[in-house]
Amino acid sequence: MKILIIGxxxxxxxxxxxxxxxxxxxxxxxKDSGEVSLDLSNPESIRQALSQVAPLxxxxxxxxxxxxxxxxxxxxxxxxxxxxxxxMGQVNLTQIGTEFLNDGGSITLTSGIIAxxxxxxxxSAATLNGAxxxxxxxxxxxxxxxxxxxxxxxTVVTESLAVYGDYFPGFHSIxxxxxxxxxxxxxxxxxxxxxxxxxxxx
Amino acid sequence: MKILIIGxxxxxxxxxxxxxxxxxxxxxxxKDSGEVSLDLSNPESIRQALSQVAPLxxxxxxxxxxxxxxxxxxxxxxxxxxxxxxxMGQVNLTQIGTEFLNDGGSITLTSGIIAxxxxxxxxSAATLNGAxxxxxxxxxxxxxxxxxxxxxxxTVVTESLAVYGDYFPGFHSIxxxxxxxxxxxxxxxxxxxxxxxxxxxx
Numbered sequence: 314m315k316i317l318i319i320g321x322x323x324x325x326x327x328x329x330x331x332x333x334x335x336x337x338x339x340x341x342x343x344k345d346s347g348e349v350s351l352d353l354s355n356p357e358s359i360r361q362a363l364s365q366v367a368p369l370x371x372x373x374x375x376x377x378x379x380x381x382x383x384x385x386x387x388x389x390x391x392x393x394x395x396x397x398x399x400x401m402g403q404v405n406l407t408q409i410g411t412e413f414l415n416d417g418g419s420i421t422l423t424s425g426i427i428a429x430x431x432x433x434x435x436x437s438a439a440t441l442n443g444a445x446x447x448x449x450x451x452x453x454x455x456x457x458x459x460x461x462x463x464x465x466x467x468t469v470v471t472e473s474l475a476v477y478g479d480y481f482p483g484f485h486s487i488x489x490x491x492x493x494x495x496x497x498x499x500x501x502x503x504x505x506x507x508x509x510x511x512x513x514x515x
Numbered sequence: 516m517k518i519l520i521i522g523x524x525x526x527x528x529x530x531x532x533x534x535x536x537x538x539x540x541x542x543x544x545x546k547d548s549g550e551v552s553l554d555l556s557n558p559e560s561i562r563q564a565l566s567q568v569a570p571l572x573x574x575x576x577x578x579x580x581x582x583x584x585x586x587x588x589x590x591x592x593x594x595x596x597x598x599x600x601x602x603m604g605q606v607n608l609t610q611i612g613t614e615f616l617n618d619g620g621s622i623t624l625t626s627g628i629i630a631x632x633x634x635x636x637x638x639s640a641a642t643l644n645g646a647x648x649x650x651x652x653x654x655x656x657x658x659x660x661x662x663x664x665x666x667x668x669x670t671v672v673t674e675s676l677a678v679y680g681d682y683f684p685g686f687h688s689i690x691x692x693x694x695x696x697x698x699x700x701x702x703x704x705x706x707x708x709x710x711x712x713x714x715x716x717x
Contacts, residue, residue: 384658396598404594443650451633
């Protein structure tokens with residue numbers, strides 16, 4: 314398969330890349346890194362990147378920003394960060410990606426455990442992660458040509474505990490190499506409209 | 516209790532009003548109707564309306580627009596209709612409403628069955644309804660002074676079948692008077708962070 318990985322230089326994306334590149338042709342995309350430049354918050358950037366590398370068999374998104382703050386302090390600007398990236402970035406990627414995928418291709422998006430398990434400062438993330446999971450469930454029924462779409466919902470990644478661990482007190486982390494299996498399952502499996510919750514024990 | 520009902524002239528809102536006004540002081544709000552003018556898509560309108568009628572014991576939102584279209588034709592403008600009303604309208608109502616509610620007060624929001632059961636043209640509704648359910652679950656952990664927040668998720672209302680029935684082929688409808696019970700449960704009960712799924716049989 315020819316697979317585009319968005320956010321390929323990140324903690325998650327780099328392990329997903331490692332898991333897939335032994336058996337597939339992997340193209341790395343990122344805002345400021347990789348072989349292809351792709352800014353998830355910009356639909357024109359998505360279209361330009363995909364048109365450079367099409368046709369594809371799979372698109373994996375391990376990117377998507379969202380703001381963290383107390384609910385009473387969350388501004389519309391902070392909400393819009395996530396609305397334009399985590400939510401509409403991945404929605405646009407799915408809509409535009411559909412044009413550039415071969416029959417039977419797949420799109421794998423990323424949400425996160427906060428959709429199910431609230432943390433301090435996490436209201437916007439919970440809302441927009443949840444949105445993406447319901448989006449995938451719905452849009453999977455509508456995609457043409459056997460295209461599939463799934464979501465991976467990670468808990469905090471072990472390799473990121475030094476940075477994000479304080480946000481997730483008492484949460485079980487997952488090693489990035491184990492998390493990568495959920496992405497591999499979405500790409501190589503047959504399921505669609507699913508959210509693979511990579512947060513056992515929580 | 517002193518209760519503000521937004522969308523009080525609608526099919527759902529009018530039955531919720533009827534169910535609550537025998538035991539409570541109900542104030543009707545709407546964009547172009549009711550005792551108080553409130554445009555859910557405009558945070559300043561929300562603040563102005565609430566400041567006119569505060570303090571309140573409960574706020575019920577039976578409003579919130581969203582666009583319906585095929586996924587491949589959904590434009591950002593159509594997404595924004597729902598983002599600014601169904602999603603951020605209800606988020607803003609919760610954020611601003613918190614300032615105007617008495618201790619132990621409640622906010623009741625509205626999502627819809629499409630979050631769980633996809634229908635044609637319904638991808639944006641599914642996404643934003645789901646977002647509101649995850650929002651309430653998360654923000655309920657953060658609200659101060661014993662404030663509560665819940666969501667009611669209706670199936671298609673029997674009284675609306677003539678207009679919306681074709682969108683919901685084979686779905687069981689709910690009579691508005693039965694649906695009103697879920698709103699009453701949210702206002703008068705003790706639960707918080709919940710989504711009351713008023714769609715038995717589906």
